[in-house]
Amino acid sequence: MPRERLHLTAADSAWLQMETPTNLMTITGLMMLKGRLEVGALRRLFAEKLLVHDRFCRRVERATVGLGRHRWEPHDVDLEEHVIRVTGADSWTKQDLQDFVSRELGTPLDLSKPPWRFYVIEDYPGGSVVMIRIHHCIGDGYALMAVLLNMCEPMESGTTSGAQTRKSTKNESKLKAAVKMSAKAVGSSAYLLTMRRDPKTVFKGDLGVEKVAAWSENIPLEEIKTTSRALGCTLNDLLLSAVAGSLRSYAQSRGQSPDGTDIRAVVPVNIRQPGDLELCNRFGLVYLALPIGISGRLDRLRKLKRRMDVIKNSPEAFVIYGLLKTAGMAHPAIQSGIVKYFAKNATTVMTNVPGPTGPLALAGVEMDSIMFWVPQSGRLGMGVSILSYNNQVRVGIATDKGLVPDPEVLTDGFHAELEAFHEEARAAG
Numbered sequence: 001m002p003r004e005r006l007h008l009t010a011a012d013s014a015w016l017q018m019e020t021p022t023n024l025m026t027i028t029g030l031m032m033l034k035g036r037l038e039v040g041a042l043r044r045l046f047a048e049k050l051l052v053h054d055r056f057c058r059r060v061e062r063a064t065v066g067l068g069r070h071r072w073e074p075h076d077v078d079l080e081e082h083v084i085r086v087t088g089a090d091s092w093t094k095q096d097l098q099d100f101v102s103r104e105l106g107t108p109l110d111l112s113k114p115p116w117r118f119y120v121i122e123d124y125p126g127g128s129v130v131m132i133r134i135h136h137c138i139g140d141g142y143a144l145m146a147v148l149l150n151m152c153e154p155m156e157s158g159t160t161s162g163a164q165t166r167k168s169t170k171n172e173s174k175l176k177a178a179v180k181m182s183a184k185a186v187g188s189s190a191y192l193l194t195m196r197r198d199p200k201t202v203f204k205g206d207l208g209v210e211k212v213a214a215w216s217e218n219i220p221l222e223e224i225k226t227t228s229r230a231l232g233c234t235l236n237d238l239l240l241s242a243v244a245g246s247l248r249s250y251a252q253s254r255g256q257s258p259d260g261t262d263i264r265a266v267v268p269v270n271i272r273q274p275g276d277l278e279l280c281n282r283f284g285l286v287y288l289a290l291p292i293g294i295s296g297r298l299d300r301l302r303k304l305k306r307r308m309d310v311i312k313n314s315p316e317a318f319v320i321y322g323l324l325k326t327a328g329m330a331h332p333a334i335q336s337g338i339v340k341y342f343a344k345n346a347t348t349v350m351t352n353v354p355g356p357t358g359p360l361a362l363a364g365v366e367m368d369s370i371m372f373w374v375p376q377s378g379r380l381g382m383g384v385s386i387l388s389y390n391n392q393v394r395v396g397i398a399t400d401k402g403l404v405p406d407p408e409v410l411t412d413g414f415h416a417e418l419e420a421f422h423e424e425a426r427a428a429g
Helices: 010-017 039-049 094-105 141-151 174-193 221-230 235-253 297-312 316-329 332-345 408-428
Strands: 026-033 058-061 071-074 083-085 116-121 128-135 152-154 211-215 263-270 283-290 348-354 360-362 365-373 382-389 392-400
Touching: 026 094, 039 083, 039 116, 039 141, 094 128, 094 211, 141 152, 141 348, 211 408, 221 235, 221 392, 221 408, 235 283, 235 297, 235 348, 235 392, 235 408, 283 297, 297 408, 365 382, 365 392, 392 408
Parallel strands: 083 116, 263 348, 348 382
Antiparallel strands: 026 128, 026 365, 058 071, 116 128, 152 360, 211 392, 263 283, 360 365, 382 392
16 A cells, blocks of 8 residues: 655646535446446455555545645555445336436545545346446546556457557647747637636526436447548537537527527547556646537537637647646635636536447456546536447436436437438438
8 A cells, every 4th residue: 555645736636626515526437237247346356456556545635724735645445435335226227327326426525535436236237337436636537547448358359448549640840839839828828818708598507516417328439430421520520519409409498599609618638648647637628619509400510610620729728737737736715716717608518538449348247338427627517428438429418406407308419419410411422
């Protein structure tokens, strides 16, 4: 067990400090398995492969005075407290599981112990379910995906993670790149400082403690790729446009006309160098204006694509990463101001994490699907998470119960939007 005292990095501290009772900074996920997984088998696996990661063996000691830094303190891990068997679930329905996840979304982790928990539902109909809860201060989605892959075995040779195998193909001079980035950063900073408040919609308002989770069915990845190629956009453009269309329909169902309205999504952007898998937070954020006010589906897609193309050439993610690091080390009053800034200028968090491209097994049991729910940073009331696994895609949506009590309507709308895009692609020939 580690004994050295370590400080949280500035970025990790930011995610710790951002937590409030009405908006917990916890990453929550589900792994659906095709067979029965006994809790003892998972504890043995974790003892071998999870606890080798130092941060899973430490608790957070908050600074108590001034600008003191929060610390990672060594802690003896009792796996019976961190890997918990959920009983009486053999007759559960999907709704029961949704209710369980929703309750946990509003339940804070015990920070007097290492801030992570896994729940094992051994006898869920059709197999077993493992629910993951990890505080964001431990690491970001890219790093945690690498931890997950390290604990799993491939069901076939060549299984890799799309998030971890991409290689940089840029050959530009580092000096030229730095000069261009610095010049653009000035413009990005000015844009962020002059950004107008996001409009009042059904998705934005005061938050409560209760949260609600929903998730889509598995969607074949190849079908989405085929449609995106036919429509001249990226896979990500298509998925985000389907989300925007679902948000538009939902607002209309609640009696609100979204015509002419944009709402911003905060989108995490991986800024790690190739091969950097360090367990920490190393990502920036960008603001994407979702054109829910455009009624035409293809027009909405084209508008979103143009905006995404601009973002790809912007240093905005690095600017906001620096802002987050500042928040992590700043006085509480400054931290509060930065959090309020995120809240007023956006409505939702949207993230897309490419996962393993082939099937995996956890403790010898094949995994059917993975999904997760991203924390709503900056006191936002909705998070949309997209994850690919084994050539399938799922979307997870988490909402504040007082704002959007029925996020399953949004996942249904997402399916409907994708199907409509498939029809458009088939009609285009």
